[in-house]
Amino acid sequence: MPSHDNELYDITIIGGGPVGLFAAFYAGMRKMKTKIIDSLPELGGQLSTLYPEKYVYDMPGFAEVLASDLSNEMIKQGTRFGAQIALEETVRELETLEGGSFRLKTDKSEHLSKTVLISAGAGAFAPKTIDVPGVKDFEGAGVHFSVRDKSQFAGKKLLIVGAGDSALDWAMNLEPLSESITLIHRRDIFRAHEDSVDWLFNRSRVRYRLFTEMRRLEGNGHLQRVVVYDNRTNEEDTLDIDHCLINIGFQAHIGPVKNWGLNMQGNSIVVDAHCETSIPGVYAAGDICTYDGKIKLIATGVGEACTAVCYAKVRLDPKARTFPGHSTNMDLRL
Ligand SMILES: Cc1cc2nc3c(=O)[nH]c(=O)nc-3n(C[C@H](O)[C@H](O)[C@H](O)COP(=O)(O)OP(=O)(O)OC[C@H]3O[C@@H](n4cnc5c(N)ncnc54)[C@H](O)[C@@H]3O)c2cc1C
Numbered sequence: 001m002p003s004h005d006n007e008l009y010d011i012t013i014i015g016g017g018p019v020g021l022f023a024a025f026y027a028g029m030r031k032m033k034t035k036i037i038d039s040l041p042e043l044g045g046q047l048s049t050l051y052p053e054k055y056v057y058d059m060p061g062f063a064e065v066l067a068s069d070l071s072n073e074m075i076k077q078g079t080r081f082g083a084q085i086a087l088e089e090t091v092r093e094l095e096t097l098e099g100g101s102f103r104l105k106t107d108k109s110e111h112l113s114k115t116v117l118i119s120a121g122a123g124a125f126a127p128k129t130i131d132v133p134g135v136k137d138f139e140g141a142g143v144h145f146s147v148r149d150k151s152q153f154a155g156k157k158l159l160i161v162g163a164g165d166s167a168l169d170w171a172m173n174l175e176p177l178s179e180s181i182t183l184i185h186r187r188d189i190f191r192a193h194e195d196s197v198d199w200l201f202n203r204s205r206v207r208y209r210l211f212t213e214m215r216r217l218e219g220n221g222h223l224q225r226v227v228v229y230d231n232r233t234n235e236e237d238t239l240d241i242d243h244c245l246i247n248i249g250f251q252a253h254i255g256p257v258k259n260w261g262l263n264m265q266g267n268s269i270v271v272d273a274h275c276e277t278s279i280p281g282v283y284a285a286g287d288i289c290t291y292d293g294k295i296k297l298i299a300t301g302v303g304e305a306c307t308a309v310c311y312a313k314v315r316l317d318p319k320a321r322t323f324p325g326h327s328t329n330m331d332l333r334l
Pocket residue numbers: 014015016017018019020037038039040044045046047050051055056057058089090091092119120121122123124125256257285286287288296297298299301
């Protein structure tokens with residue numbers, strides 16, 4: 001599918017995370033010509049980018065589901081009516097055109113749409129990195145900021161940098177697979193859940209080093225060694241390492257959204273009971289929107305997506321019903 005075209009869409013969804021995907025499904029069900037734009041190279045938002053190998057327990061209908069499986073199912077569902085997908089494009093500008101439709105300018109092209117749904121989560125996010133020689137050089141060759149495929153760590157010597165829930169969760173997850181895990185933290189206070197910290201100290205085979213930071217990474221085409229140092233004594237040590245997982249959090253870049261003239265509260269877009277923003281015809285749903293009582297969960301976000309799409313539908317066709325009826329009464333069989 002081409003990533004962009006000059007056609008006018010009924011609804012363009014900025015952000016292909018779980019909320020944008022469900023919005024695309026619902027818009028397809030309501031027979032709207034739909035497009036999704038996402039700055040990432042793949043759909044799925046936080047599910048596939050931040051925690052693909054974690055279990056999610058609070059999705060209706062699933063006692064437990066791996067985030068990557070949930071993401072895959074949501075992608076299947078979100079694209080089943082043929083939504084156009086534009087990946088690796090970041091929307092920079094939102095312009096209202098004469099007649100009330102919109103032009104979205106991205107870093108690559110332009111898109112035209114009668115209505116817009118912003119489901120941009122926390123914005124375009126990027127993992128925090130560490131400015132140490134070798135980190136950039138070995139990215140993709142032993143240095144990782146997220147785990148896409150656990151099997152690459154099987155039988156390998158792994159260094160984890162970080163002390164939050166994510167770093168410790170990965171230590172727990174990868175401990176049975178890897179040959180060894182060393183976890184370094186620049187302080188002695190952990191942000192992770194106390195049970196995880198207790199596991200690290202008392203129940204795991206993970207070697208941990210406190211007050212320890214990386215000095216440089218070395219290797220020959222692939223990471224082989226990490227030189228670490230004690231930040232109290234400056235004493236260095238060289239560790240034989242195959243993979244280094246830097247897990248010190250993410251920085252979300254809300255960036256351009258703030259310049260679109262929308263009523264914002266901090267980094268969130270204020271919406272009304274129809275999930276419409278202060279610009280008529282522009283809706284917002286999921287983590288990026290706010291209203292009195294907002295809770296940031298996938299379960300609530302997908303509900304907001306339905307609301308936004310149904311009101312966008314009525315905006316396009318005032319004779320359409322807001323509530324489309326139940327999906328069980330429609331013939332949507334694959
Ligand atoms: C570790 C972790 C565990 C979690 N566990 C749970 C859980 O168990 N249950 C639960 O309900 N929630 C959980 N969450 C929260 C959940 O992931 C979010 O609530 C959910 O992802 C929000 O979905 P979204 O579609 O609104 O945004 P996101 O998933 O953030 O997707 C937004 C998408 O928009 C794209 N984007 C942003 N700006 C632009 C732009 N300008 N142009 C183009 N694209 C753009 C981004 O690239 C991204 O793909 C967890 C979150 C984390 C970090």
